[in-house]
Amino acid sequence: MKNYFLIIIMLAGINACSLDEYNPSGITADAIWSSPEGFVSVVNSAYSEQRAWYGKDNGEWMGEMGTDLWFNSQRANYANELMRYENFIPSKGNPNITTWKNMYTAINICNAGINRIGNAGFTDTVMRNQREGELRYLRAFYYWHVAEQWGGVILSTTETNSALTTATRSDIKEFYKLILTDLEYAARHLPVSYGSEYSRATQKSALAMLARAYLSCAYYYTGSEQQEYFKKARAAVDEIITRKAEFGVSLWDNYADVFNPKNNKQNKEALYTISNSLTYTLDYDANANRLHMWFLTTYSSKPGLQQSMDYGRDGTRYFMPTRALLDFFDDEKDSRFDGSFQTVWICNKAYTWTETDVKNYGKDPSLIGRTMVVGVDTAMYITKHTVADKRTRPYLVIDRDSVYNANGTIRVGNDYVALKKFMDPVTRSAANAQPGFLDILVIRLAEMYLIGAEAALQLGDNNAAAAYINVLRTRAAKKTPVDYTAAMQVSASDITLDFILDERARELAGEHIRWFDLKRTGKLVARIHTYNPDVTQVQEFHRLRPVPQTQIDALSNGAEFGQNPGY
Amino acid sequence: MRASLTILLTICCAATYAQDTTHHPPDSMKVRDLNETVIIGYGVVKKRDLTGAVYTVKKDVIMQAPVANPLESLQGRVPGMDITRTNGTPGSGAEVLIRGTRSIAGSNGPLYIIDGLQGGSMAYLNPSDIESVEVLKDASATAIYGSQGANGVVIITTKKGKPGKTKVSYNGYYGANGYTQYPPPRLGESYLQLRREAWRASLNPGEILPDDATIFANAGEYDAIQKGQWVNWVDLLLHNSTQQSHSVSVSGGTDKTKAFMSFGYYKENGALKYTNLTRYSVRLNLDQEISRFAKAGIQSQINYSTLNKRKDPMSVALSTTPLGVPYDANGNVNIYPVAGNTNTLSPLTDDRGPTVATDQTIGTTVFMNGYLDLTPVKGLSFRSNLGTFISFNRAGIFQAATSLNRASDGTSYSEVTNGNTRFYNWDNVLTYNLNKGEHAITVTALSSYTHKDADTSNAAGIKQVLGTQLFYNLNATESTSRTIKSTYKGSATMSFAGRINYSYKGRYLLQLSERVDGASRLAAGHKWAGFPSVSAGWRISDEAFMRNLRHLDDLKLRVTYGVAGNSGIAEYGTQSGLTQANNISFGEVPAPGYTFNAVIGNTSLGWELSATTNVGVDLAFFNSRISASIDAYNTKTTKLLLLRTLPVSTGVSSVYQNIGSTNNKGIELALTTVNIAQQSFKWTSTLTFTTNRERISSLVGDKDMIDKETNSLLLGHPVKSFYTYQKLGIWQTEEADKAAMLRMGGTPFKPGTIKVADLNHDSIINDNDRAYLGSPVPKWSLGFQHTFTYRAFDLGIFLFARWGQMAYGEFLGRYNPSGEGGGPAFPNYWTPENPTNDYPRPKKGAKFGDYAAYQSLLYIDGSYFKLKNVTLGYTLPPAVSSRMNIEHLRIYATASNIFTKARSHLFNYYDPERGGAESSPLNKQVVVGLNVDF
Structure with missing residues (x-):
């Protein structure tokens, strides 16, 4: 009996414990x-x-x-x-x-x-x-x-x-x-460079951002203070241009090369980059880079075409160009149009025109039975120009008038010239995969010339402004079969704020910047x-x-x- | 406070902790027995001496419906206890609230005590092992559980062996699970018409509607329409399947040794292919008398379960284009049902089986509780309880590149997670019982220590080539893609408590208690808190002046007050820390980053305190043919914890603070009547009724805390309230001018758009026009059980109603105004020719969320009434069964969730108990079962 009491006292007394929190994984x-x-x-x-x-x-x-x-x-x-x-x-x-x-x-x-x-x-x-x-x-x-x-x-x-x-x-x-x-x-x-960690901010990134910031800051001021900021913007631009070699940056010879997936990593035109890796555990998230799909037009349902790595995932489309954007380009002389937009789709699925499709697509009945050869024949052509004989051509033609009304509003909007800058036939896992793993160019050298031009214009130096812009237009000019370099040059009298905004559209369309440009310059609504x-x-x-x-x-x-x- | 408890610990006295079980007739059939014992926290009392609001549910009720989780069988049975099924997937649980929502940030679910041990889950219990369930509702009953008692306590007692003849029982059923209600999709002409209308509504002036070939220009779409390839994905996904349960138990013993053992098997197949739950459970309860003064025993259970889940495809099924060819000629799923369109994945893709989508959890839980009971002198008892609850889980996932989860990434994914949870609880309870003449006193003193910790490890990788390897060979994933993680979480509590029960002449009852809790999760200086209670009872019917009321058998008045806490603070909730940032790299060089936790710590946190006043009356008349309990209560919860949303500009999300208070007031009624009691025909009814008014009574800064529609905290309204625009209808053609005068975000309204109330009459609809719309908390709920017996037949009918709540109808937002993809058929949308007030006019390329004030359409009346259960049984007459050496044999058929009537017509295709979510709809069950005792 005594033993029981002993046990009770023992057990009742033993309950002592630590109430400190233990958090080894924190x-x-x-x-x-x-x-x-x-x-x-x-x-x-x-x-x-x-x-x-x-x-x-x-x-x-x-x-x-x-x-x-x-x-x-x-x-x-x-x-x-x-x-x-x-x-x-x-x-x-x-x-x-x-x-x-x-x-x-x-x-x-x-x-x-x-x-x-x-x-x-x-x-x-x-x-x-x-x-x-x-x-x-x-x-x-x-x-x-x-x-x-x-x-x-x-x-x-x-x-x-x-x-x-x-x-x-x-x-x-x-x-x-x-x-x-x-x-x-x-x-x-x-530092000038972080070596293989090239997507860290370096001196060129800071200068580029500084140029951007001086330029947009200037618009909040007037008079001499404003002029001071425009000067500083230009100075930052000039420093980058002067130290190009030191920074290891330069313009690609051809505009299209900027967006060639082969040139994507450590792109020599980049001043600041967000890098993505095919080693997925290095990427911020599973979405990585989805720019490749939002600007596409529906092609995969068209005669002679199917979804492919080359032409991209067309299942999620949001952006179609306004007629004005297309018209900002003189596509005869300016290579940036072809460098930015896709207008021709070559057949990638054997196809013979059927009676239904001829009817649905408004083609000439004589095309029934006509076949397309994979990799050879054009399957679809979308153009900002007017095409007179679109009925009889043996492929789908969507011309200016089928996309836009006379006043520039959009008709149906199913089919349009598609921005191809961001297309990614290289890193995606399948034709219909959404994540792409190309790097994203946040600021690139061409923008510096445009900032320089805008600052120069605002400082009353139109000659200098034209000179900045002509650097980009010289690159942009088509060289063959006719060399349009001379024709593409602009002079001081051409330079206005609107011209610079047009030029920015030609150079930078789609590159996360347009809204900022219109907002800064006060031109958004107009x-x-x-x-x-x-x-x-x-x-x-x-x-x-x-x-x-x-x-x-x-x-x-x-x-x-x-x-x-x-x- | 602690000192006084130490003194209490030295005082002594007795009541047996364990309950002696006798074989009860079916609960609803028996008259009220006041000598029956009721289990309360750390003790038992006779029902006649009970002062707190405690409700007992017996085993028959728990066995009535075919459920995986015995909790669900309590739905509508306990006044004040609000139970809804979580969802319709196998093994899903139930949401339980006792007397409303008190806490905003903390859990509002009750504390479960299984055979004296906390930390377990009712979901693991085999329903046929349960002897009784007691629900402790008021603070005088729950304050003895201190910081964990505020949400009520559910005490579950499992069966024990009895001396005498060894009894072997079989309980089992087999039946169908399915017949799911779900909104049917829009198909055929109705589908075409919606898209055409969306286009028509977006035409520029002067334009004419293009032909169908232009309108239905998505890849392969027009072709499929012309071929009439309409598909009802919902129908193809949901199947009727089976559910079964078998359990065998053996019980018996001698005067000294008693044992109960059981083996259970449960298998439920879900409405989606390859989803199922299989569970095995083994229980052994043993009680051994060591000497006249000492008893010891164990309760133990081991569970092993396998749960196969799938990504819920219902939202995809509703929103995917209802076109294409779902199966190929061989009956296999076409991954891309619309020929020529490789962007739209079939909602059936995971129907292809485990090598495409596996999500399997295997769990083992071990529950062991040993006790030692000493009664060294008369009236004194000591019980030491050492229990542990250990669980091991392995969750394995494989998702093929073409599974629903991974289709957008286009790579396969494999993952395995191992988790271990350890819990132990050591209680020591001293009880001293003294009866002297007309005085009876019971003193209880106890200490309790709990410790819980859990760790997990996780590994994952992508691009495993063979689906057949599932998650069993992560080495086959791409090495650079692999991730590993491990976590640890732990906490401990230490508590002391004392209680005195005093009875004078069995007529005047008094109970006092105090508990002191210390918790590791609180910061130093705030770790300890006290929880007192007091209650009194008066058996009026025993008074001399009541004697001449012949038909009154019992009348007791109970008045109680107590304070209990809510353990709503998570482990480490007072600490500020860092978490690993998203992956960062520069080029191919990894760059680990740490960022702030979204929640910043607050070291001054303390428990939420719920103070409850309860007044109850127990009544019995006419030889207890009518008996009733009525309780009214008022709970004030203060020091309310809130995960307060900080302004986004702080760069962190939120901080826990003790702010504000809530108030719950309610009335509960339980009424049992024996309507007919003849030799061959009996009819008894039990009605439970609950009404609770819940409101937030104060908040920091004395103003509403506005967050998203479902997260705002509004003074004077329930914790979960809906706050958004108030829908008036749809703007009609003749109202065009009036509509145009009203703007939202600078844009004028026009006919066909949603008409909402301009509450401040400023002609601008903005965030100032949001208001309280309603709450998912019901105004009242009701359970009504009828039991009929006619000779060998018995019939049970159980009705359930939940009324006055509002539902957030997620599926109502599936209205697809662009007509692209799919959507449910029911939304009746506005067109110039159809001036409805239901849904706005379709709009090309728009999602429903693009509409101004679309939120106002998502909240509807959620009231419903349900025929929850009908059971028809037949018991073999004893004369026949005894000849077969069978003690008792009953066969029955039960149908559950068979009929539901919702108040809103929008719930016509949907079981409203699900609350409005579009995933995992609820199913119906029809089973046949057998109970045999040998």
Whole structure:
């Protein structure tokens, strides 16, 4: 009996334990970012979020949609708020919402890195400054996107470590002060090259971004201050051009070479790149690069054609060119048209014209029974020109008038000249696979000449502006069978802001930049009205995107913070 | 506080912890027995002495429906307990709420105690092993479980052996599972017409509608239309399949040794091919008397289960072009059903079998609970319970390049995850029981320690060449694609508690309790919290002035108050940390990155506290032919934990904070009546009724916290509320001018678009026009069981209703306004010729989400009434069965979920219990079964 009491007392007393938390798989910032080797992990992750934008729908939707260059494929109503400026409310427009999040997530990491680098124990000052240069380049890169898309919103330079639920607006000029300071630091300290890690920010990237930032900053100023920024933009451009050899960058001889998948990796025209790898565990996500599919036209259902690696995945199409975009090119002289667009599809599936197809496609009955030879015969031809004998040609012809109305609006929109710059017959796993693994050129050298030209124009130096542009036009001129180099040259009197925007369209169409160009120059509404008559709802206030409603809802001073005007 | 408990620990007294089981007649048939014991936390009381709101469900009820998870059989049986089936896949569980939602961020599910041990899951139990289930609802009953008690406690007791003749029983059923209701797709002319209308609506002025060849220009589409190749993917995917359960048990023993053992087998085939659950379970419960003063025993169970799942194809089935040739001449699935179109994958692609899509989880769970019971002197008992719950899981995945999951990537994927969970619980309970004249006192003191940890390891790779290797040879994946991960998570709690029960003349009852909990997951300085309760009972019917009320058998008033906590804080919830960023590389050089956790830690977190006042009345009349319990309660939950969304501009997502409070008030009723009690015909009914009003009573900053439509927190409304635009209809042609005066995002409305209320009358529809629409919380629910016996036949009918809630109809958003791809047939859309108010006019290339204020169409009345179960049984007359050496034999047929009537016509093709989700619809079951005792 006594024993039982003993057992009871023993057992009742034994229950003692530790209530400390044990978390061996967790990791804290203070632990990992306190050594140079660990600190690089904050620098690396600061690159992360831009990879959710470039090469993804977010970047193309916000960088190219809703401009003078594109309209919805099939005149569909997809992403109306961004393409047509219809019903654009702060709680809608997913790229608008996710981009806001991506940008500020990245900025918080940049802030953490910049503020913590002093505690990272760097002994090598050069290395330390390079890492800080990367972080500052990235913070400026993200803030440039924020400032241009949303204007003077929230400018934070500290890491979030408490439940911060208020926010205040900063003037756009404050944004640019920080952006320019960061980029100037980066341009001073970043190395010329990171060798095989070529998609890190280097000095040329910082200078290129600086040129962009000076140029867009200038438009927020007037008078001599403005002139000063245009001068600085030009100076940054000139520095890049002068140091081309040192940076190892140059223009490809032929425009089409820029986008040749063979030249994609470590592209010599690139100033800043997002790299993708066929080793999937190195890629930001499984989507990698999807630019290849959004600009295509439906070809795989057409007589004599089937989906192929060469012609791409045509199952998900969003962008068709406006008639104006096609007309910006003189395709007789300017190789950039053929370098950018696909107009001819060669038969890749044996085919004999049937009575049904002849009827469906409005062909001449004499074609019934006519066959196409794989790899030889043309199966489809889509052109911005008018074709008189399209009925009788032994292949499908879709000409200017079947795509566009006389006033430039789009008729059906099923079939159109397709932008082919981003096509990827090389890295995708199958003809219908969506992820591609080509690198994305975020900034390339040609843009510097255009920035130089715009700055020169704004400084009243049209001759210099023409000279910058002629570098690109010389390359662009067709050389055979007739050499159009001379004919392609422009002179000082040709240079206007609109001309530069036309030239930008010819050179950079589709490259995540058009919306920024129209916004910067104040031409968004006017050029959409002139060149993209299907977009009827755009108004001046659309030069700023709405602050996502989730942001305002989460602020305890949301009402005071307020929405961008017009929304 | 701890000091006082240590003192309590030294006090002593007794009640046996384990329950003595007697063989009960079917629950609904018997009159109320007040001497029956009821299991409460760490003890038992006689029903007559119970002061808390505790409801008991007996084994017969649990065995009534063919369910994988015995929880589902409690649906509608327990007033105040809201149970809905999670989804229709094999092995899916049930959602359980007791007395509403208190917590926003934390779990609202109850604590499960199986044979005194926490940490297990009811899903693992073989229904025929269960003796009884007690549901503890008010805080006076649950406060003894401290920080885990706020959501109610469900105590499950398994069967034990009894001395005497060894009994062998077989319980089993076999039947069909399926007959799924699902919205049929739009096919044929209706399909063509929708696309044409979308084109017509988008014509420029003066343009004429192009011909069908232009409109249906997707690859191979026009050809398939001309050939009439319409396909109903939903029909082809959903099959009727089988469900069966067999269990054999042996029980018996001597005065000193008692044993119960059982073997169970359960197999359910899902409505999708290759989806199934197979489960084996073995149980051994042993009780051994060591001496007059000491008893020991174990309860143990081992489960082994295999679950085969698939990516739910229902959304794909609804949205894929309903055209093409689904099977080739040999009956094999055509991966690309539309000839010439290699972009549209067949929704049936995973029907090709495991070598295309495998998602298999094998789990072993071991449940072992040993106890030692000492009664050294009369009235004093000590029980030490050491239990453990260990589980091992292996989840293997293989997805071929042409599976639903991987088609867009175009590469195969293989993955294997191994997980181990370890839990142990050590309780020591001292009980002292003293009866002196008219005074009875029971003192209980206890300590409890729990420890839980889990680790996982995971490896994955792509491009494995042979599908037949499934996930068994990850070495065959591309080496550069492989990823490995491992995780660890652990926590511990330490608790002390004491309770005093006092009864005077069996007429005046009082209970006091206090529990103190310490938890590792809370930060230093906040680890400990106390949970008190007090309750009183008055058996009015025992008073002298009630004696002359002849027909009143029992009348008891119960008043209770207590505080319980909700363990809504996850492990490491107070710590800030980093997570691995998405993969980063520069060129071909990998560059590991760390980024901030989306949730930042908060070291000042504490438990949510739910204080409940409960007033209950128990009644019995006419020899207990009518008996009822009525409870009214008011629960105030404070220090509410919320994963507060931070402004996106902070760069992190959220932080846990103790903010705000909620309030739940409700009334519960359980009424059992014996309507007819003749020799050969009996009819009894049990009605349970629950109404609960749930609202958020305060929030930080005293303002609504607006998030997405389904996530906003609104003062004065339930935690889960829907907040968006309020649909009025569709703008009609004659309203064109009025519509044009109203704008959204700068764009004017026009006929055929959605008409929503302009709440602030500013002619602009924007986020200020959002309002509370409703909540998925029902206004009331009701269960109504009727049991008829006529000679050897018995018939049970169970009705269930859940009323007044709103549903988020995910499938309502499958309206496909472009007519590209597929969609359900039911949406009646506006055209100039069809001035409906249901759905807006089609629009070329638009998704439903592109419409202004489309959200307003997704929320509808979710009320429904259900004929949940009908069972017809026949028991072999004892005279016949005894001749066959059979003690008892009953055969029965049960149909479950057979008939549902929803209030909204939009639920006509859908079981509303699923709540509106489009994946994994619910099935019906029809089984025949056999119970035999030898």
